[in-house]
Amino acid sequence: MRVGCPKEIKNHEYRVGLTPAAVREYVAHGHEVLVETGAGAGIGADDGAYQAAGARIVATARDVFEKADMVVKVKEPQPQEWAMLREGQLLYTYLHLAPDPEQTKGLIGSGVTAIAYETVTDDRGGLPLLAPMSEVAGRLAIQAGATGLQKAHGGRGILLGGVPGVLPAKVTVIGGGVVGLHAAKMAVGLGADVTIVDRSLPRLRQLDDIFNGRVHTVYSTIDALEQEVFSADLVIGAVLIPGAAAPKLVTREMLSGMKKGAVIVDVAIDQGGCFETSHATTHSEPTFEVDGVIHYCVANMPGAVPITSTHALNNATLSHGLALADRGLRAIAEDRHLRNGLNVHKGRITNKAVADALGYDAIAPEAALNVA
Numbered sequence: 001m002r003v004g005c006p007k008e009i010k011n012h013e014y015r016v017g018l019t020p021a022a023v024r025e026y027v028a029h030g031h032e033v034l035v036e037t038g039a040g041a042g043i044g045a046d047d048g049a050y051q052a053a054g055a056r057i058v059a060t061a062r063d064v065f066e067k068a069d070m071v072v073k074v075k076e077p078q079p080q081e082w083a084m085l086r087e088g089q090l091l092y093t094y095l096h097l098a099p100d101p102e103q104t105k106g107l108i109g110s111g112v113t114a115i116a117y118e119t120v121t122d123d124r125g126g127l128p129l130l131a132p133m134s135e136v137a138g139r140l141a142i143q144a145g146a147t148g149l150q151k152a153h154g155g156r157g158i159l160l161g162g163v164p165g166v167l168p169a170k171v172t173v174i175g176g177g178v179v180g181l182h183a184a185k186m187a188v189g190l191g192a193d194v195t196i197v198d199r200s201l202p203r204l205r206q207l208d209d210i211f212n213g214r215v216h217t218v219y220s221t222i223d224a225l226e227q228e229v230f231s232a233d234l235v236i237g238a239v240l241i242p243g244a245a246a247p248k249l250v251t252r253e254m255l256s257g258m259k260k261g262a263v264i265v266d267v268a269i270d271q272g273g274c275f276e277t278s279h280a281t282t283h284s285e286p287t288f289e290v291d292g293v294i295h296y297c298v299a300n301m302p303g304a305v306p307i308t309s310t311h312a313l314n315n316a317t318l319s320h321g322l323a324l325a326d327r328g329l330r331a332i333a334e335d336r337h338l339r340n341g342l343n344v345h346k347g348r349i350t351n352k353a354v355a356d357a358l359g360y361d362a363i364a365p366e367a368a369l370n371v372a
């Protein structure tokens with residue numbers, strides 16, 4: 001198969017669909033790989049690195065879209081990209097179609113077969129192609145919080161780990177899923193006093209085992225949240241209710257009970273945020289202050305570290321990507337996790353949640369692909 005990787009064109013997107021190491025794997029499987037010139041610039045991989053891995057460098061995105069049987073990207077296709085997609089071609093990338101009727105229309109009109117990273121599943125009921133970005137955001141949340149706590153950044157002026165003879169900072173993580181686990185790991189690593197609040201008792205048990213007593217675990221109630229948030233120097237918002245907006249667990253009123261100069265990092269801002277006072281910010285102006293509390297609410301945190309994020313993403317996407325390149329539609333037909341990833345095929349929506357959100361009739365992936 002001919003696999004193509006264009007340069008990402010969404011504003012401030014520095015990640016790339018294929019690393020040179022991933023290209024080498026596709027080439028080793030007997031595939032031809034086309035990479036748009038400069039596609040890897042944001043991760044420090046020049047055209048030479050891709051050529052050394054066996055890719056052919058092409059001058060324009062059009063060259064990639066016209067010639068490739070499968071296009072591998074990071075972000076959802078932009079209007080000029082979906083205009084170049086065609087029936088019989090595979091698109092493998094993040095799509096996030098439910099809130100995006102225009103893109104959905106574009107993909108339907110193109111006839112392309114589109115697999116959305118964010119809906120590919122695994123045997124444990126997880127979303128393995130979404131998890132790496134949550135890992136990055138969770139770990140980054142502590143770096144952002146530690147910076148925010150410095151006096152010059154408006155914070156209280158407290159070091160997360162303290163020093164011998166001085167107590168460490170108190171970090172409260174609300175939501176102990178993928179983001180919360182990785183935030184807690186970083187905070188513990190820096191020597192902070194860490195509490196994880198979650199409403200899933202099985203998850204709290206698991207976290208207690210993972211950290212072997214190094215974090216406190218607390219069941220999420222209004223009382224518990226108030227107590228933890230009031231005493232915290234840094235609060236990480238990491239809750240998720242799948243398919244729903246994040247619940248506003250920390251109200252404006254609760255905020256006034258927090259320490260002045262405390263910091264909140266609302267990682268869940270991409271789902272609306274779990275603090276009533278949050279609004280989305282950007283990497284160029286990441287923080288704002290309400291009631292003396294510093295808010296960091298960047299909606300695309302992994303974008304700050306494109307090298308780490310791209311490699312983490314490629315690690316997660318490679319095996320399914322190779323299966324798609326090796327076996328085409330048969331790979332989707334034979335693997336229920338890839339079938340769950342299928343969102344659009346030959347002008348029909350194959351993901352029920354997307355169809356429901358946008359008022360289309362869904363067709364089951366099995367029916368669309370003609371498998372039993």
Ligand SMILES: NC(=O)c1ccc[n+]([C@@H]2O[C@H](COP(=O)([O-])OP(=O)(O)OC[C@H]3O[C@@H](n4cnc5c(N)ncnc54)[C@H](O)[C@@H]3O)[C@@H](O)[C@H]2O)c1
Pocket residue numbers: 131133134135137174175176177178179180197198199200203220238239240241246247249266267268269270271298299300301302
């Ligand atoms: N800002 C960014 O750049 C960025 C990057 C990656 C992920 N995210 C977002 O981070 C959020 C968390 O993602 P995740 O992958 O960790 O999700 P996850 O499903 O792994 O974890 C969510 C956790 O929240 C818990 N939870 C739900 N309701 C709760 C409540 N009332 N009180 C306490 N805990 C509660 C769940 O039990 C679960 O353990 C999501 O909104 C995700 O979209 C943002």
